Amino acid sequence: MSDPTPHIAATLKTLRQARGWSLxxxxxxxxxxxxxxxxxxxxxxxPTVATLWKIATGFEVPLSAFLVExxxxxxxxRAVFSDSAGMHVRxxxxxxxxxxxxxxxxxxxxxxxxxxSPHGPGVVEHVIVIEGALEVAEAGRxxxxxxxxxxxxDAAQAHAxxxxxxxxxxxxxxxxxxxxxxxxxxxxxxGGGKAMAGAP
Amino acid sequence: MSDPTPHIAATLKTLRQARGWSLxxxxxxxxxxxxxxxxxxxxxxxPTVATLWKIATGFEVPLSAFLVExxxxxxxxRAVFSDSAGMHVRxxxxxxxxxxxxxxxxxxxxxxxxxxSPHGPGVVEHVIVIEGALEVAEAGRxxxxxxxxxxxxDAAQAHAxxxxxxxxxxxxxxxxxxxxxxxxxxxxxxGGGKAMAGAP
DNA sequence: CCGCACCGTGCGTTATAGCGCACAAGTGAA
DNA sequence: TTCACTTGTGCGCTATAACGCACGGTGCGG
Numbered sequence: 001m002s003d004p005t006p007h008i009a010a011t012l013k014t015l016r017q018a019r020g021w022s023l024x025x026x027x028x029x030x031x032x033x034x035x036x037x038x039x040x041x042x043x044x045x046x047p048t049v050a051t052l053w054k055i056a057t058g059f060e061v062p063l064s065a066f067l068v069e070x071x072x073x074x075x076x077x078r079a080v081f082s083d084s085a086g087m088h089v090r091x092x093x094x095x096x097x098x099x100x101x102x103x104x105x106x107x108x109x110x111x112x113x114x115x116x117s118p119h120g121p122g123v124v125e126h127v128i129v130i131e132g133a134l135e136v137a138e139a140g141r142x143x144x145x146x147x148x149x150x151x152x153x154d155a156a157q158a159h160a161x162x163x164x165x166x167x168x169x170x171x172x173x174x175x176x177x178x179x180x181x182x183x184x185x186x187x188x189x190x191g192g193g194k195a196m197a198g199a200p
Numbered sequence: 201m202s203d204p205t206p207h208i209a210a211t212l213k214t215l216r217q218a219r220g221w222s223l224x225x226x227x228x229x230x231x232x233x234x235x236x237x238x239x240x241x242x243x244x245x246x247p248t249v250a251t252l253w254k255i256a257t258g259f260e261v262p263l264s265a266f267l268v269e270x271x272x273x274x275x276x277x278r279a280v281f282s283d284s285a286g287m288h289v290r291x292x293x294x295x296x297x298x299x300x301x302x303x304x305x306x307x308x309x310x311x312x313x314x315x316x317s318p319h320g321p322g323v324v325e326h327v328i329v330i331e332g333a334l335e336v337a338e339a340g341r342x343x344x345x346x347x348x349x350x351x352x353x354d355a356a357q358a359h360a361x362x363x364x365x366x367x368x369x370x371x372x373x374x375x376x377x378x379x380x381x382x383x384x385x386x387x388x389x390x391g392g393g394k395a396m397a398g399a400p
Numbered sequence: 401c402c403g404c405a406c407c408g409t410g411c412g413t414t415a416t417a418g419c420g421c422a423c424a425a426g427t428g429a430a
Numbered sequence: 431t432t433c434a435c436t437t438g439t440g441c442g443c444t445a446t447a448a449c450g451c452a453c454g455g456t457g458c459g460g
Contacts, residue, residue, distance in 0.1 A: 003250065004249055004253050004263070005249070005250060008249065010341065011357065014315075014337045014338075014358055014359070014360055015358050017337075017360075018313055018314070018315030018337065018358075019315055020313065022436075022438085023438065024436080024437080024438095033419050033420075034437095034439095035418080035420080035421090035438095035440085036417075036418050036419075038438065038439065039417085039439090042439090045416080045417065045418085046248045046249055046250040046417080047248065048247065048248045048249070048417070048418090048446090048447075049204050049205070049247060049248070049252055049267075050203065050204070050205060050246040051417080051418075052249055053203065053204050061358060063204065063267050064267065064321065064356065065356075065357060065358045066249075066358075067249075067263050067264065090348075092350050093326055093374075099300075099301070099324075099376045101299070101301070101376075103326070103328075103374070105348070126292075126293055126303070128292055128305075130330055148290075148305070150292050150293060172328065174293075174303070174374070176299045176301075222406075222407065222408085223407080223408065223409095224407080224408095232449095233449050233450075234408085234409095235408095235409080235411095235448075235449070235450080235451090236447075236448050236449075238408065238409065239409090239448090242409090246447080247447075248416090248417075248448090251447080251448075
């Protein structure tokens, strides 16, 4: 825990600049003189809670917005998964027990097909298509998804992706695990799954 | 959304009396003079955030213990499609209590700047840049993110996005809520893109 | 009774938060 | 260029936060 003044300064500057407000306009909205706002932004003054409250209400944000409570979340590691036969998986968000989810960015080359063996019960996948189009199979039924579509899959069942089109398909894959379960790192799940080249 | 001073006074008095501390002892623990502590308890003085922080650390309680959590900011346009000043938001995954998350696809036109008002404590955002590049501000510091980057934000603090480049930026926004909280429908009020100055 | 220790509060002084105003630099139009 | 206007910052002044200290009040053991 450190002195809250620098954080207040930075937060105020961000809030004001993000709205494109000048000090004068911010002073009008908050009822605090623009000179004082400028000093607070530069960290030259530590405001009273009363003035900070006026600022918070003027900006229509909660008071806690200016206060450092929790430590900043850790830096994001990023790993590139294996690339097997036209399928490229990149880990966007590694699994964290706190949220019980992980997220991947997946590229599917034309003609590529990937089969994913079932995860544990209750696991749900979201496929968010970014670019191109692909087909997703759940419980043996293939459905097509285009850019902008979101497909929800019950990952407890066998499911697969394939790209029967001529252009590359890109999508994000959000995997949610129910309480108590973790992502099984066994081979055969999405990353290490059998990716078969060639037309389906 | 009232004056926070009476709440601070009552909280400090309760905290001190609950521990059986005298003003002198509290002054020794916090580093704030006992006269000032007495005045704060009686509501005759509105402390600065620096002093309140010293008091909070002296009592080993979070700063938020002294603050009445202000009323939620007014509900603004807020909609599935919020398109204001160069920002286009589409809901990919609406909030579900089961997963405690929601996900958006956001387009940021060149020059657009959007400020996201802080959510409740513990809320974490992931910004996954799909196309183009943008700048994200957290705690007053702008950092740039390019396509493929993932930025993790503590959404309890004020944060903002802007696109200072010439091409459109697209990103996915994953918002995780801790157990017990829900997405308070606060505004993602956007500042006028054109009114904003360029890169710092 | 008298110290004596500790409590909370009031007083005088200092540091500084906060305000109003003015100034230098920048911007755009005539 | 000049004029009108806005931006952010610096300066003087006032209000007050914050300090150190002392005073009246209270409980307790000589």
